[in-house]
Amino acid sequence: MKIVLIGVGQAGGKLSTALARHDDAMGFRAVRDAIAVNSANADLQDLPLDTVLIGQARVNGHGVGGDNELGAEIMQEDALELLDEVSGRIDSATEAVFIVAGLGGGTGSGGAPVLAKELKRIYDIPIYAIGILPGRDEGSLYQVNAGRSLKTLTREANSVILVDNDAWRSTGNSMEEGMTAINERIAERLGLLLAAGEPVEQDSVLGFSDSAEREIAQSVVDTSEVIKTLRSGGLAAVGYAASQASEDPDDNINVVTSTTRQALLTGTSLPQASEADAALLVVAGRPDVLSGKGIEHARSWVEAETKSMAVRGGDFPIDSDELISLVLLGGIERSPRVEAFMERAAEAKRETTEREQTKEPAGEGFQKDELEDLC
Ligand SMILES: Nc1nc2c(ncn2[C@@H]2O[C@H](COP(=O)(O)OP(=O)(O)OP(=O)(O)O)[C@@H](O)[C@H]2O)c(=O)[nH]1
Ligand SMILES: [Mg+2]
Helix, strand or coil, rough: CCCEEEEEEHHHHHHHHHHHHHHHHCCCCCCEEEEEEEEEEHHHHCCCEEEEECCHHHHCCCCCCHHHHHHHHHHHHHHHHHHHHHHCCCCCCCEEEEEEEEEECHHHHHHHHHHHHHHHCCCCCCCEEEECCCCCHHCHHHHHHHHHHHHHHHHCEEEEEEEHHHEEEEEECCCCCCHHHHHHHHHHHHHHHHHHCCCCHHHHHHHHCCCCHHHHHHCCCCHHHHHHHHCCCEEEEEEEEEEEEECCCCHHHHHHHHHHHHHCCCCCCCCCCCCCCCCEEEEEECCCCCHHHHHHHHHHHHHHHHHHCCEEEEEEEEECCCEEEEEEECCCCCHHHHHHHHHHHHHHHHHHHHHHHHHHHCCCCCCCCHHHHHC
């Protein structure tokens, strides 16, 4: 899938950088261009991407400090300038735009839905979002912001792939190291999904010299399968697991099925998301050991587990000793994790409102939006 990435806010810029770097290192060439947008000048300085500073007239390059209404306003005010910057990067070969944002802050949280709406008015290609949910321990402003942003982003983008920061947390690292590691893991997973529809440059990935082998290496997954899986809109997630492959394709029937079970049951970007409207299973590995029968078994298992009749499956040849199962789930609004998150956001909103009312009885707080009607 040939895509343009637009990272909004600090998390958006950093994750877009990780995605672009991974795509480049693997030689996938799915990421055709990437740009970072922020209201905080300092956070744009260290990024290796082209950058656009928004809201300068309002916040003078200092960020919006978690105020996602202000984040939405400055995005709207500077939309024309940003769209002008983006238009030179989207051409007839571009198959989708991905807006990447942390939903708990201000600039990405407020700005991403506005940007999605503006892009959809202009372009016919899907405008997807990768939305990062704040961890449980991140404080109520983050939860409230993310609840509201999730609702508007779901409405404006063609689909929102959710990444839950709690799903990747590892102990013993500083916050900064932790985030870098999380971004790399996300980039590995989403990078493979984006690459799965890109058969063009596989010989460079595989290092094959012989044309017969290159022919075998043609992926049966293409971009349209990703788009179809996300067609129902709403929320999406990605599951991922890797295992050592056997040299014997027959042994790999079991390896593919058990790796796929792991990907869906313990390796999703949003834990406990397994029921879905549609799914796509991509099994990556060396073509000479990949088992077609294994992929078919695993695909049927995904069908039963997700309770979806629309489960597609295919292989993606890579030069690796491992077999990797990647499961894209489309339409996961009913998953327990989403419901738990929306409850957490609603609870945080109640607390915030109560606090505001004690401070200033006539305060409006966060009463404008109802979170409950998302699902
Ligand atoms: N996965 C991941 N999450 C991040 C990263 N940086 C921040 N976050 C999360 O993103 C949310 C905060 O969003 P930011 O991107 O920092 O906020 P912003 O959009 O820059 O908004 P303001 O700073 O308020 O203008 C929090 O939930 C963080 O946990 C990152 O590099 N990776
Ligand atoms: Mg910021």
